[in-house]
Amino acid sequence: MFRPTWLFTLALSTLAATGGLMAAINSPAPAEAYTDLRYKARKVLGLEKYWLPLPDATKVAGLVPIACPSVADTIVVVTGGQSNATNVIPTLHTAGPQVSVWFEGACYPAADPILGANNSSGSLWSLMGDKLATATGKPVLLINGGLGGTQYADWNDTRSGYLAALTRRIETARAAGYEIDLALWHQGESDALIERDRNVIRTELSTLSEKLLDAMPEAPLYMFQTTKCIGALRANGVEEVRAIQADVVQAHPRMVLGMNTDTLGNDYRWDTCHFNSQGRAEIVRQVVPALVGLLDGRIPDPPEPGPAAIEPGPADAMVSLSSSSG
Numbered sequence: 001m002f003r004p005t006w007l008f009t010l011a012l013s014t015l016a017a018t019g020g021l022m023a024a025i026n027s028p029a030p031a032e033a034y035t036d037l038r039y040k041a042r043k044v045l046g047l048e049k050y051w052l053p054l055p056d057a058t059k060v061a062g063l064v065p066i067a068c069p070s071v072a073d074t075i076v077v078v079t080g081g082q083s084n085a086t087n088v089i090p091t092l093h094t095a096g097p098q099v100s101v102w103f104e105g106a107c108y109p110a111a112d113p114i115l116g117a118n119n120s121s122g123s124l125w126s127l128m129g130d131k132l133a134t135a136t137g138k139p140v141l142l143i144n145g146g147l148g149g150t151q152y153a154d155w156n157d158t159r160s161g162y163l164a165a166l167t168r169r170i171e172t173a174r175a176a177g178y179e180i181d182l183a184l185w186h187q188g189e190s191d192a193l194i195e196r197d198r199n200v201i202r203t204e205l206s207t208l209s210e211k212l213l214d215a216m217p218e219a220p221l222y223m224f225q226t227t228k229c230i231g232a233l234r235a236n237g238v239e240e241v242r243a244i245q246a247d248v249v250q251a252h253p254r255m256v257l258g259m260n261t262d263t264l265g266n267d268y269r270w271d272t273c274h275f276n277s278q279g280r281a282e283i284v285r286q287v288v289p290a291l292v293g294l295l296d297g298r299i300p301d302p303p304e305p306g307p308a309a310i311e312p313g314p315a316d317a318m319v320s321l322s323s324s325s326g
Contacts, residue, residue: 048159049154049157049160051154051159051160051161051162052118052147052148052149052150052160052162053118054118054147054161054162054165055103055115055116055117055118055165056104057104059103059104059115060103060104060106060108060115063108065106065107065108066100066107066108066109067107068100068102068106068107068141068176069098069100069107069139069141070139071176071177071178073138073139074138074139074140074141074178075132075133075136075138075139075140075141075181075182075295076102076140076141076143076173076178076179076180076181076182077125077128077129077132077140077141077142077143077180077181077182077183077184077291078142078143078144078145078166078170078180078182078183078184078212078216078219079116079117079124079125079142079143079144079145079146079183079184079185079186080144080145080146080166080183080184080185080186080187080212081146081150081185081186081187081224082146082147082148082149082150082186082187082188082189082190083119083146083148083149083189083273083274084124084146084186084189084226084261084273084274084275085117085124085144085146085184085185085186085187086117086118086119086123086146086147086148087112087113087114087117087118087119087120087121087122087123088119088121088122088123088148088274088275089112089121089122089123089124089274089275089276089277089279089280090121090122090270090276090277091121091122091276091277092111092112092113092121092122093111093112093122093123093126093127093130093280094109094110094111094112094126095109095110095111095126095127095129095130095133096130096133097109098130098133098134098138098139098140099126099129099130099133099139099140099141099142100139100140100141100142101114101115101116101141101142101143101144102141102142102143102169102172102173102178103115103116103143103144103169105172105176107141110125110126110129110130110140110142111126112126114126114142114144115144116142116143116144116145116146116166116169117144117145117146117147118146118147118148119148122277122280123144124186124275124280124283124284125142125144127280127281127284128184128283128284128287128288129142131284131288132288132291132292135288135289135292136292136295141173141178143166143169143170143173143180145162145165145166145169146186147162149190150162150187150190151190151191151194151195151204152187152188152191152201152204152205152207152208153195153200153204155208155211156204156207156208156211163208163211163212166215167211167215170215170216171215179218179219180216180218180219181218181219181295182219182220182222182291182294182295183212183216183219183220183221183222184222184224184258184287184291185212185221185222185223185224186224186226186261187224187226188224188225188226188227188241188242188245189226189227189228189229189234189273190229191204191241192227192229192233192234192237192238192241193229193231193233193234198240198241198244201241201244202244202247202248205244205245205248206248206251209221209223209248209249209252209255210252213252213254213255219254220254220255220256220294221252221254221255221256222255222256222258222287222290222291222294223245223248223249223255223256223257223258224258224259224260224261225242225245225246225257225258225259225260225261225262226242226245226260226261226262227241227242227262228261228262228264228272228273229272229273230271230272230273234273235272236262237262242260242262245257256290256294258287258290259283259286259287259290261275261279261283264279264282264283268282
């Protein structure tokens with residue numbers, strides 16, 4: 001039986017006095033009401049968030065590093081964001097020898113679950129690297145940092161260590177002679193649910209974008225538009241949050257408004273939020289030509305949706321996630 005702690009009781013009392021409790025109760029769905037209540041209680045009490053454990057050297061225990069690709073010829077791509085930028089796709093992909101991952105100061109094969117991101121299934125990036133290497137005829141080096149369920153503010157909060165971990169990987173790669181050519185960021189689903197103050201979303205995304213760009217002085221930042229996830233509020237995406245993403249991108253000359261993955265419906269996701277193998281294939285199909293354009297110095301228009309054919313194959317099963325909120 002649940003016995004509320006005095007902190008929880010105090011939070012409920014304070015929320016009731018300020019109207020926050022009724023706002024949470026009147027949320028569109030029970031799960032969303034719980035998320036909203038938990039968020040408001042933490043804010044009222046000034047409690048620190050639970051920070052996710054970061055991928056570290058234990059992830060490469062037993063793995064053998066491979067020879068790193070030539071500094072002169074390699075396309076270096078940084079990836080990050082929340083769960084759809086991690087290892088959540090039920091089917092695994094192993095990239096060919098032209099694609100590798102920089103992690104803990106060494107190069108490793110680009111095999112799912114991809115190093116640097118959390119969760120334990122398949123990723124967008126192994127296949128993306130394969131197709132980009134084929135399209136350009138050059139080796140691709142991935143530097144990954146996605147963490148499931150995170151908000152923009154989490155990356156800006158130094159207590160989390162999230163951005164520091166990714167920037168350390170970038171710094172060690174640059175110290176080894178590599179310069180970042182592209183950065184890809186897929187995030188927004190958690191903020192679309194949790195952070196109801198849209199000005200906060202704008203501020204936190206702007207701040208995070210500037211920090212990422214500072215860490216990669218020459219690279220364009222390709223910002224996906226994404227808000228669709230589990231629950232009624234996000235079932236078709238949240239247009240006003242996508243508008244904020246677009247506004248932030250348009251304010252900076254080195255940022256590029258990327259694919260709107262909210263256009264991919266539930267046939268492309270295994271739980272109405274996280275992509276399945278068909279979703280991965282469609283994102284890669286649309287995004288790689290835009291990345292080739294960026295590498296050639298052209299700013300591409302956001303790709304138009306054009307779903308790939310759904311082919312029969314093993315069903316995409318549910319996978320275990322480090323966070324349930326996207």
